[in-house]
Structures are given as C-alpha cells and as structure tokens.
Amino acid sequence: MSRPTFFISSTIYDFRDLRSALKYCLEEQGAIVLASEFNDFPKPLDQHSYDACLTAMQKADYFVLLIGSRVGGWYDEVNKISITQQEYRQAYELHKQGKMKILSFVRSEVWQYREQRNELKKLLEEEAVDPALSQRLLHAPSKFASDAEALANFINEVGRNAETKKALKDGSPLPTGNWIHTFSNFGDKIG
Numbered sequence: 001m002s003r004p005t006f007f008i009s010s011t012i013y014d015f016r017d018l019r020s021a022l023k024y025c026l027e028e029q030g031a032i033v034l035a036s037e038f039n040d041f042p043k044p045l046d047q048h049s050y051d052a053c054l055t056a057m058q059k060a061d062y063f064v065l066l067i068g069s070r071v072g073g074w075y076d077e078v079n080k081i082s083i084t085q086q087e088y089r090q091a092y093e094l095h096k097q098g099k100m101k102i103l104s105f106v107r108s109e110v111w112q113y114r115e116q117r118n119e120l121k122k123l124l125e126e127e128a129v130d131p132a133l134s135q136r137l138l139h140a141p142s143k144f145a146s147d148a149e150a151l152a153n154f155i156n157e158v159g160r161n162a163e164t165k166k167a168l169k170d171g172s173p174l175p176t177g178n179w180i181h182t183f184s185n186f187g188d189k190i191g
Helices: 016-028 049-059 083-096 108-126 131-138 148-158 161-170 186-190
Strands: 005-009 032-034 062-067 074-076 101-107 180-183
Touching (some): 062 148, 074 083, 101 108, 108 148, 108 180
Parallel strands (some): 062 101
C-alpha cells in the first residue's frame, strides 16, 4: 500500500509551530508531508517558490488548509488572491476530478471575527447606513486580521457558500469538499 501524501497550505509565519507539529505527527503515522519551509520540500531552482508549491501539491492525496488571521503573500494582488488561496483553488479543481481530498481548518477566533463582521454588515444594512460609510466601517484596518475582507471572502469560498445557495435555488448538485473545521489549538485536531 502506498503512503498517503499531504500538502500543508497556510501562511507560514503564523502557523510555523502547528505546521511543524502536523508534519511530525503525520510522518509518524507513515505519511509523506509536503510543507514548503522544510528541507525535504522540492525546491526547483528554475521555479518561483509560488510555482514550486503549486507544482508540488499536485502530487498530494490530501490538501490540508489552515486559515488564520494573516493573508500572506499575494499571488494576484490586483484581484486579492493570496498564494494560499491559489493553492486552495488548484486543490479544489483536483478535488472535483476525484484526485484530492480537502481538509480545511480555521482558527476559532478568526471564524468568530468573520461572524462578527457579518453581523455588523447586517446591522449597517438594516439601519440604512450610507453605503460608503458602511464599507469603510466593514473594511477598517484591524490589529487582529491583516485583511478582514480577503479572509472573509476566502472562508466563504472554502465553504462554497455561493455554489451552495445556487444549488439550493436551481436544484444543481451541491458542492463537496466544503467542510470547515474550527480549532483553538493543535490538540483540537489530533484528538
């Protein structure tokens, strides 16, 4: 039986310890783990690091997505697509082809932060607050999240919210690979 391969996708800065612990635990179980900050990750000298990650992840059976309060590097800054989001998009295409399973995790406090922003948005709409002011309030800089709007949009994308609404409305198939698990610490994911 071949060993399963896991690709860990997240910003490295805020998940360094968790990525390391996940790699260790999965390898102890016999898995191959692709995590770009480690020496065993393929690093072709003729590829940009973003492209190397997108290439390496195609060899994985499982895509492990960790979402925290940072967006990370922009893959496409104009359209506000981070490299982590681009990795996810490529993984989702592989998932739809039956070639990859997706495991998505969001820090609990980030999930709550997003929910609070959603409630604020509803309140601003109900109170008929000037749309320009509403946008300024919703997208005000935060010490908690590096880009609240980008994070919320990414979480919505991972949850396949728009596709689910469409499917429920027109009877098309519901999307798969949309489970999102929240966690506070590494023990939440191991147990």
